[in-house]
Amino acid sequence: MILITGGLGFIGTHTARALLDLGESCVLVQRRAATAVPAVLAAEHGTRLFVEQADLADPAERGRLREIGARHGVTGVVHLAGSAPWPPAPGDPVDAARTALDSLFAVVQAAAEWKAERVVVASTIGVYGGVEATGGPLGEDLPLPMTAGHVIPAFKKVGELLTGHLAAATGLDLVNARISAVWGPFGRPASVFFAAPQLVHAAARGTAPDLSDLYAPAYADQGTDLIYAGDCGTALAMLQLAPRLDHRTYNVASGRVTTNAEIAAALAELAPGTPIDLPPGRAPQAPEDICLDITRLRQDTGYAPRYGTARAVADYLGWLRAGNAR
Structure with missing residues (x-):
């Protein structure tokens, strides 16, 4: 137990x-x-x-x-x-x-x-x-x-x-x-640290995402280890x-950086016409995006991520379109 x-x-x-x-x-x-x-x-x-x-x-x-x-x-x-x-x-x-x-x-x-x-x-x-x-x-x-x-x-x-x-x-x-x-079902609709939840929730509603609460602006080629x-x-x-x-x-972690552009591209396939307008490139003087090494986790537990970006976006979008609020 x-x-x-x-x-x-x-x-x-x-x-x-x-x-x-x-x-x-x-x-x-x-x-x-x-x-x-x-x-x-x-x-x-x-x-x-x-x-x-x-x-x-x-x-x-x-x-x-x-x-x-x-x-x-x-x-x-x-x-x-x-x-x-x-x-x-x-x-x-x-x-x-x-x-x-x-x-x-x-x-x-x-x-x-x-x-x-x-x-x-x-x-x-x-x-x-x-x-x-x-x-x-x-x-x-x-x-x-x-x-x-x-x-x-x-x-x-x-x-x-x-x-x-x-x-x-x-x-x-x-x-x-x-x-x-972390992002996905049951999570908060908006994060102050990364844009992924806002982007998917907006696509589920068919509206432009509100990214005003982020601590730093979301540029297309920036991301984090999601x-x-x-x-x-x-x-x-x-x-x-x-x-x-x-x-x-x-x-x-996933062991890789997922950029905002990758999420936007997946949403463009799954929810065509979603108004996502991110500044291109990276913010001036933005620090390097980080990802975490999961070698230790893999070796000691046998863990392997099941969700790439496209599969995660599709699953999350489907969850929200099914009527789930979070």
């Missing part, structure tokens, strides 16, 4: 589906009480899939987490629930930071009590921000700068250091999963279930 924190969230839903497909049972822990289980999981609900409520940010509910795991006989954990004070909330920022880190501590402490075989902890491609370009995919052993341009990678770096310490101190197999830019949601869930499931892992940290 694998416990997934944030289990009914975007990545959690796909991870649960992948674990079920690999023969595992899952218990999904959510901060809010679930009103409905997604249709892609509903067939196993109550037989191999269970949903529980516990708020890891609330000290009074952390005992409930331990009870849930003991009752379900949890053998492994995928920790996807937020461990960073983001988005900002009213109140003392010191308390917010403490709460974020305490949620990680609560999961590790509970997993130690359950004698769980492995805890996979979500990290992010953002930890590579500021790394000097290598001209190729970035590997897990590259030295990371001690600075961060955003609170999420800042806390993920802290979390990675803590998992290293706690693994040695507790004897738990704690694994960091540096997840690249991993389709189904591939991300599969990779995390395989990390959780692998009989042996030889490393503490793994990149979870």
